[in-house]
Amino acid sequence: MYGKKVKLRVLFLFLLLSAIVLTVFLVLKSLEENVVYFLSPTEVKALNEIKKEKIRVGGMVKKNSIKINDKIINFVITDFKNEIIVRYDGLVPNLFQEEKGVVAEGFLDGKNFFRASKILAKHDENYMPPEVKEALEATN
Amino acid sequence: MFKIFGVNKMFSITYRFQKYVFFLFVVFLSVGLVEALLLSPPDYLQSDSVRIMYVHVPSAWVSLGIFSTIAFLSIGNFIFKNKNFSLIAKSLAPSGLVFNIIALVTGAIWGKPTWGTFWAWDARITSMLILALFYGMYILSWKIFEDKLQVTKITSIIAIIGLVNVPIIKFSVEWWTTLHQPSSVKILSDSTIHSSMILPLFLMTAAFVLFSLLIFLMKYNTELIKIKNKGLERL
Numbered sequence: 392m393y394g395k396k397v398k399l400r401v402l403f404l405f406l407l408l409s410a411i412v413l414t415v416f417l418v419l420k421s422l423e424e425n426v427v428y429f430l431s432p433t434e435v436k437a438l439n440e441i442k443k444e445k446i447r448v449g450g451m452v453k454k455n456s457i458k459i460n461d462k463i464i465n466f467v468i469t470d471f472k473n474e475i476i477v478r479y480d481g482l483v484p485n486l487f488q489e490e491k492g493v494v495a496e497g498f499l500d501g502k503n504f505f506r507a508s509k510i511l512a513k514h515d516e517n518y519m520p521p522e523v524k525e526a527l528e529a530t531n
Numbered sequence: 532m533f534k535i536f537g538v539n540k541m542f543s544i545t546y547r548f549q550k551y552v553f554f555l556f557v558v559f560l561s562v563g564l565v566e567a568l569l570l571s572p573p574d575y576l577q578s579d580s581v582r583i584m585y586v587h588v589p590s591a592w593v594s595l596g597i598f599s600t601i602a603f604l605s606i607g608n609f610i611f612k613n614k615n616f617s618l619i620a621k622s623l624a625p626s627g628l629v630f631n632i633i634a635l636v637t638g639a640i641w642g643k644p645t646w647g648t649f650w651a652w653d654a655r656i657t658s659m660l661i662l663a664l665f666y667g668m669y670i671l672s673w674k675i676f677e678d679k680l681q682v683t684k685i686t687s688i689i690a691i692i693g694l695v696n697v698p699i700i701k702f703s704v705e706w707w708t709t710l711h712q713p714s715s716v717k718i719l720s721d722s723t724i725h726s727s728m729i730l731p732l733f734l735m736t737a738a739f740v741l742f743s744l745l746i747f748l749m750k751y752n753t754e755l756i757k758i759k760n761k762g763l764e765r766l
Contacts, residue, residue, distance in 0.1 A: 400610045404691065411695050419699075427707045428653040449708060484647030486576060494710055511646045516715040518581060519725040520572030 429494045432473040441499050448475055448505055449494040449513060457489055468493060468505075479507040486512035542755045545748045552748060556741035563734030571731045581728070583641040588716075589736040591634040591659070593743055595697060597627030598662060601669070602694035605687035617683045620690065621673055622750035626743040628666040635659060646710060654703035655711035658696060665693035 419426055429449035430438075448468055456467035464479045466489075477495050487493060492513030497506050519527075567585035574581035601620040608616035638656065639649040650656065669689050676682040704713040715724040722729065 397610055404606060404609060407688075408691065408695070411692055415695055415699070423707075426654055428651065428709050431708070484645070486645055487647075491576075509647075511648055511651070511710060513710060514577065514645050514712050516712045516723045518574055518584070518715055518723070518728050520727060521575040522572070523725055524575035 431470040432468055432475040433470055435475060435499065436473050436502055438502070441501060443498075445496060445498060445508070447494050447496045448477075449492065450475075452487070452489050452491060452493050454489050464510075466493075468495060474503075475505050476503060477505045477507050479510055481508075481510070483510045484512040486514060488512075491515075538755055538758055542752065542759070545752050545755065549745060549748050549752075552741055552745045556738060556745055559734055559738040559741055563731055563738045566731035566734055572725075572727055574728075577645055580641060580644055583637050584728075585731050585735045587634055587637040587641060588732060589739045590630040590637065592736060593739045594627050594631035594634055594662065594666075595700060596740075597623050597630070597743060598666065598690070598693060599697055601627065602690040602697070605690040608683060609687045609691070614683070617687065618754050619747075619751065621686070622747050622754060623743070624666060624670050624673075625750065626746040628663065628670060630739060630743070631659070631663045631666055635663065651710040653709040653711055654707045655700065655709045658700045658703050661696050662693070662700060665689065665696065669693070 429447035431450055435448060450468040450470040453467035453469045458465045462480060466477055468475050468477055487510060492515055494511040494513050495505060495507040496509040500506055567582055573579050601623055604616040604620040643649050669686055672686050672689055676685055703709060704711055716722050
């Protein structure tokens with residue numbers, strides 16, 4: 392139906408795309424720990440050694456865990472399996488709240504303590520008007 | 532397999548369509564903006580900054596859609612040597628790049644008050660930047676390479692290589708941990724965005740698609756005029 396040239400071009404594109412997909416896959420796979428933006432407390436627990444370099448830890452801010460004394464903020468990041476206690480001195484974004492997502496950038500002090508140098512709020516994929524949120528909370 | 536139209540016929544079609552597309556674009560944009568800025572509710576958490584989303588998300592969708600279209604047209608052109616495909620792809624590229632840049636800029640404007648940072652090197656944002664680089668390469672290579680046969684081949688290959696990046700953008704928020712949130716509008720399961728916010732989102736998407744179509748028709752018309760001026764009857 393099609394000429395020999397057309398078949399050769401299809402084969403060429405197939406080989407080209409396969410080669411690129413495989414290369415990209417291998418590169419991303421081997422760089423996995425750099426492609427992820429943050430680690431969960433469980434992944435921190437599973438680390439073989441305490442990392443000296445700057446890392447990011449993310450999860451939920453545990454309920455009733457934020458304690459502010461004299462500009463220093465202490466709170467707990469949880470993924471509902473493991474927890475990590477964070478200590479931070481500085482400004483937090485407006486959306487930093489208990490039971491909301493957070494990403495802390497800084498250094499590990501053992502596997503349970505984290506000295507943050509920067510706090511980012513992580514927004515989840517839920518979008519709704521305030522009335523709907525209130526209604527949801529009322530039914531719970 | 533693919534019918535090659537006469538240039539004059541194509542020209543009259545693309546020329547006549549422009550005013551209808553422009554009219555529809557104005558209608559959708561004005562209704563969409565009123566919905567997005569006035570009628571839709573603020574978000575429970577981010578309040579009014581949710582309105583940036585009505586520009587950010589449609590721009591990202593349109594830029595991804597246009598790049599995929601360019602890539603598939605390039606595959607068609609590479610295999611079947613249909614010159615019309617490459618002309619359509621060439622005329623689509625500028626609006627794709629513009630919407631890609633709008634998505635990145637509005638994302639940064641939203642990120643500062645919400646996350647606390649303009650930029651994060653997470654997988655979603657970085658792969659979106661890579662898409663902008665591919666758009667740049669694609670558009671520039673049309674200008675750099677003079678040889679007619681060479682230029683269609685090179686631009687096609689660039690678009691086809693860039694196609695690999697498209698699923699990475701789409702699934703980056705699921706494959707890795709990112710600062711960017713996962714998608715709220717889902718096809719297979721329930722959306723996690725309230726229905727009152729979906730309407731302005733879709734209206735704005737329609738407006739941006741129509742705008743891209745309008746710019747495409749203008750660009751494509753220009754390409755046809757260039758061919759006419761060279762005295763060629765067919766593409």
